[in-house]
Amino acid sequence: MKIRDLRFTPVSVPYREPEHWAWGVREGVTALLIEVDADDGLTGLGESVPFVDLGYAVETLKVFKSLLVGEDPSNIEKIYHKLGALGYQHVVDLVFAGVETALWDLVAKELDKPLYRILGGAVREDIEFAPWLWIRRPEEMVKEAERFAEEGFNTFYIKVALNPKDDIERVKVLREGLGDDIRIRVDANRGWTPGEAVRMINKLEKYDLEFVEEPTAAYGLKMVKQSVRTPIASGDSASTPHEILQLVMERSIDIFSHIDPDLQGGLLNSKKACAICEMAGLPVVAHTGVDLGLGVAAILHLVASTPNFLYPNQTLYMRLEDDVIKEPFVFERGAIKVPESPGLGVELDPRKVERYHNVFRERGAFPAYGIRPPAKIERILPPRLWL
Template sequence: MEKTIITQIDVIKLNLPYKEPFVISLGVIESATNVVIKIHTNSGLTGIGECAPFVTIVGETQETVFSYAKQLAKMLKGKDPFALEERLYEIDRAVAGNPTMKSAFDMALYDLLAKKANMPLYQLLGGLNNREVYTDMTISIGPPEKVARDAVAFQKAGFPAIKVKLGTNTQDDVARIKAIREAVGNDYPIRIDANQGWDTITAINTLKALEKYNIEHCEQPVAHWNDVEMAKVRANSPIPIMADESVFDHHDAFRLASMGACDFFNIKFSKSGGIFKALKINAIAESAGIKCQVGCMSESRYALTALMHFVLASQNVVHFDMDSSLMLDADPVTGGIQYQGSGKWTLENDLPGIGADFDPDFLKSMESVTI
């Protein structure tokens, strides 16, 4: 039997406008500027991956991903795609950092391996398609009256929880949450995300001021590098703390767990470099008694489908922030997870691999290169 090798790789820009600009403490996002990787083999199998670079968090852009991906594609040609660990370590060594770009290759290689095994990816990872997965919905930074209107709309739409972007100053951030709580009532779950926007004193003061509003958890209150201060915030906060930008990979997870710096980890493929390291982060979290959330950047429904497979094989993941594709003004994805309303995602097919693809006509309209 002929050995399977990688014969060519397509690198494709994927531009998807947002329905409305999305504002966080790190900047404004008006469109998803993603990259799709397609790995072709001589056996006829194709693996697909997608990544969503966000420059103020990962230091990557669509242009850097597009450029470096061509280098990785040249390196991978002619090699065995099913030697997954060897390929991923090779990718890791070839380029420092750049976890978002690496996550697209990781996703495509896992898609290929699961297709080779003739299994849906969750099954290859040891999971079952038996979990009910409901995403929260995110509200970007805005005036109190605007965020309160958004909160009511999402509550009426059936989302089980909302996540509110904060990270400006105590007075304005508290005003936002006060307006939302008054609008949605006392029992509707609210989560908050400061995206590194506070210093230590502001974080502690704001979290104490927000205690009475029944907040589930706060993501990344201080700068990503400031683990010592995040541990201090956690020790003084009445609200549980979730590490997001502080936890890129398993090394970060081990350090944060050792320091007692947080109550939760937020796992995103665009930070972890993909599924391989996301599994390691979750394993460290579980060992340390830390629960996880899965999150997203600006991914389409394709990458969210890959994330769903990870969730179905990771019982320690208990919060789901999988709303990015719901904010986009286009959906070029075929197959994959389906949105049922009220925040619910379902994976209804058991196709091998990730079980989704992109509309080829849509991709033809995008800039691409084949290596």
């Protein structure tokens, strides 16, 4: 089997309502749907989220196509290093992730097996998730969490580092409203200085947080971890296996919470990152905040085949207006079953792809990091940095 062609389609899928967080406001997800055609008639599917400029991503894919045609799609390690020689490693990783997923999809389809079977086999069959609660009035957040709890979710994420008083009030009301059996995590998106992080985490400790994610920038994580009793999760500042190894060796975190093929450069590198954490005794959490169905499918197969995913994983999937696959995933008791059909186990819906490609053409790409900065950051950084 040889690669015959590579095709891609940009789509923009809105959220049901905007998300407010420490870095601005997000209105939806823009992704590049990847299709890799083989000479035996099979097509592999993948999805890249262009955190980088969309134009860079598109031009990078054009270069990828010229280098991939004629290659054996099963030579994933060889292909990754061949494309990595282009330089700009993080850009290459972000764009390559969707291509690599499509290669895995092709290989698994040729073997007529679900992808997790060739990634190591099943450790688990149901993948648990933790939804984000949108920032709103505390009592409204409690009601939303109660609705999720009725559907079987028992762990929730909320964004903090917006306003200290409001952050504490939201966590307090959530804990009092939901009781002790529900797990609460907070994510500061590096919005605190190390000193602010220590002060805020100590104030929040009495509300029994499962962990605090990204309390500060990488340079301050070790100090924060040594100064608080609440577990510290991070990973946003470490993407490649080499960076993750350094973070783990520094013993700066308790949990690595950013296992994400988009950030690591594909499923193979994500497996390597998980192995590094496993050797250090660290659990991992999948970072799936801005994925459509193809990206979610890749995460399901990754988590199913990797032992140290010990916590429910991030998701915003239920926040999407719709999806581009024929049968969108359904949560059962807070979990999604791993597909059993060959490859990723999902198919694109041509009508939905066309619909959300038209949304992209009309509205453009939704910025991955939000459309405006929070006030306290805007006061520090020149406005041109937010263009």
